[in-house]
Amino acid sequence: MTVVSITHGDDLDGLTCGALLTKLFNAEVILANYDTIEDALKSVPESTDQLYITDINLRDALICHLNKIAEKTKIIIIDHHPMTQTFKVEMREKGVEVMHDTRDCASALVYNIFRSRLEHDAARIAAYAAISDMFEDGPIASIILDHMDRKFVQHEAFILTHALGCEQSSEFKYQVIKDLSVYAYPHRIKNANELAYKQLEKIVKIKDIIPIKAIKLGRLAYMECNDDLSTGEVANIIMDTLGLDVGLCYKISDGMANISLRGERRLIEHLGEIAFKLADNCGGFGGGHNRAAGAKIPENTLKQFIQDLSEELKPWVPFP
Ligand SMILES: [Mn+2]
Known part of the structure; x- marks a missing residue:
């Protein structure tokens, strides 16, 4: 068989x-x-x-x-x-x-x-x-x-x-x-x-860059990455380094933006559902899990995607 x-x-x-x-x-x-x-x-x-x-x-x-x-x-x-x-x-x-x-x-x-x-x-x-x-x-x-x-x-x-x-x-x-x-x-x-050690060093280096390069927008921060780290990994490190609820990282190629989203452990919003909806609005596709999701959309819709995402993430209210 x-x-x-x-x-x-x-x-x-x-x-x-x-x-x-x-x-x-x-x-x-x-x-x-x-x-x-x-x-x-x-x-x-x-x-x-x-x-x-x-x-x-x-x-x-x-x-x-x-x-x-x-x-x-x-x-x-x-x-x-x-x-x-x-x-x-x-x-x-x-x-x-x-x-x-x-x-x-x-x-x-x-x-x-x-x-x-x-x-x-x-x-x-x-x-x-x-x-x-x-x-x-x-x-x-x-x-x-x-x-x-x-x-x-x-x-x-x-x-x-x-x-x-x-x-x-x-x-x-x-x-x-x-x-x-x-x-x-x-x-x-x-x-x-050896590779795992090399990766940890790469993470530490990117952590030094994030405070300078990442842009904060409410509970979210985003950054482009063009090096050899994955967007998913960098999205996690953005969240970690800045202590925000959601990290977004993207790479541009062939007129398309490849986006990864990562959220903190107790995130209330479902990033997969949000990515599905917003990517669809942008003429692309997206989806994933509660705290780990991705999307692929035309490059010229990226700004809108990020803006819409920040609006989906309502201001966080500490224990009422
Ligand atoms: Mn899996």
Whole structure:
């Protein structure tokens, strides 16, 4: 049986899904992100028996591509990003299996579905993803983590998270998938420690720049980043450095702005829902989780997007 896995290639949750599916089915893993998902779907060979799509927020605009694949291939979507009802219904009508839960990370969902076929060590792989994706409190992840040496598993998860923040080459990502699929310890993965250290140094350097470069707007601060850090990482560091509720970071390429939003732990607003709505108004697309979201919009609408976002974030009222 030929199994293909299309998974999010930009973070550890996506890579661990790929690793578990490699372990289970010897799947051929295709790494994708929101820029490349369409091409990834088009590249699925017609001879594929099963296609797993994990940790990717599938937008309604991709339904036509999925329908075409579903004619020949069994598609299984396992994800935790908010999903429209239209999407779920349309997919299920085409025989696509949709396993969706927003409470855990995608890798914990994959682990839970196949746990009877996986070794005990697979739980660690899902735990790394839960920690990295900030889904430690999910119903599956919390049970897994309750039985673990939490400090050890957290340290391993963060070595890998930071290493991946520093080294985004597909060569390194495929090495990580291969090693995790045989339950390697992250600190033993080639170059992982050195890369994690390098990433921490990069973070410290960007923290020095933020107070000078970032612009504050109510509960939000924003900044462009053109270096080799990810917008998601920088958005988090903006929030951290300035002590504000939401950090926004963007990169411009080909007339489009790629935006990441990160919010503080107790944020009341849902950044994913806000990003979905505002990006749609701008003629782009967006979405994501409560405290971690993203959008891609035409560059000339960026100012409006930021302005609208600051208005969505009502002035914070301390305990009434
Ligand atoms: Mn995820």
